């Protein structure tokens with residue numbers, strides 16, 4: 001792919017582009033804010049024909065060249081404002097309209113209103129061309145901040161929350177979903193109320209859900225999924241930022257970012273924790289707690305003082321308890 005700095009910064013990562021092209025596969029699609037073509041080129045590999053519109057003349061030239069480099073010839077590039085009636089008039093009826101809109105480069109808090117082109121304006125302007133729309137929106141926005149009747153699909157990529165996709169019309173399969181890439185592991189919200197108890201102490205195992213699960217509010221549903229086989233599976237809330245699924249069984253799931261065996265729960269006294277780690281052949285400690293950056297190394301050095309073992313501890317701290325975990329290798 002060729003681009004200027006700005007174009008590449010906002011281009012769609014390959015696994016995301018590939019996933020969306022599979023999900024939106026159809027006969028004729030329009031990508032109405034195509035940038036340098038990061039997504040449009042993947043649509044061209046799955047759809048019969050793609051219309052790619054872009055307001056920035058430099059970017060659409062890059063997109064054209066990128067399509068040539070990749071070797072796809074089923075895209076018509078249309079320079080211009082995708083909200084302009086003249087541009088829209090050039091398009092046939094469309095199976096799907098897609099937009100990954102521009103966001104203000106600096107914004108204190110992401111908002112659904114500041115996207116360009118704006119979602120309501122696109123849906124109004126294209127209403128006579130299609131009823132199926134898909135948009136990318138800022139993933140920082142929780143479901144209640146999205147004021148539309150659509151599917152909100154939160155996406156994690158390589159262990160981090162990466163995208164939020166909104167699907168309208170026939171593309172909507174549920175209210176909320178979460179997907180983990182690579183691997184396409186998906187969970188879709190069911191219309192039943194699920195109540196899962198919070199446990200004060202973890203069981204033998206603890207699992208860290210992918211961020212897209214918590215952002216989508218699907219932690220209860222994911223936990224409930226294991227209840228049949230492992231009734232003692234609960235939610236273990238650690239602090240405002242951290243939550244684990246606790247169980248007395250070893251569970252395997254692609255929607256977990258990390259799986260741990262709980263080695264020890266003890267009072268969080270740094271000297272005592274260090275002494276436990278020393279006696280149990282630990283050599284390293286990864287602190288998984290909110291600690292002011294200026295105190296981090298001081299605490300970590302004290303925890304690791306005179307450790308010489310091979311084991312690596314992941315240390316969570318809930319109130320005054322240290323939860324010492326080790327990554328589970330399946």
Ligand SMILES: C[S@@+](CC[C@H](N)C(=O)[O-])C[C@H]1O[C@@H](n2cnc3c(N)ncnc32)[C@H](O)[C@@H]1O
Nearest residue numbers: 011012033035036037038039055082100102116
């Ligand atoms: C986030 S980028 C798209 C990146 C693209 N999906 C990719 O993978 O390369 C958003 C693009 O929307 C374009 N844009 C903003 N408003 C537009 C409008 N009204 N019409 C067409 N393009 C627009 C911007 O110039 C920018 O290139």
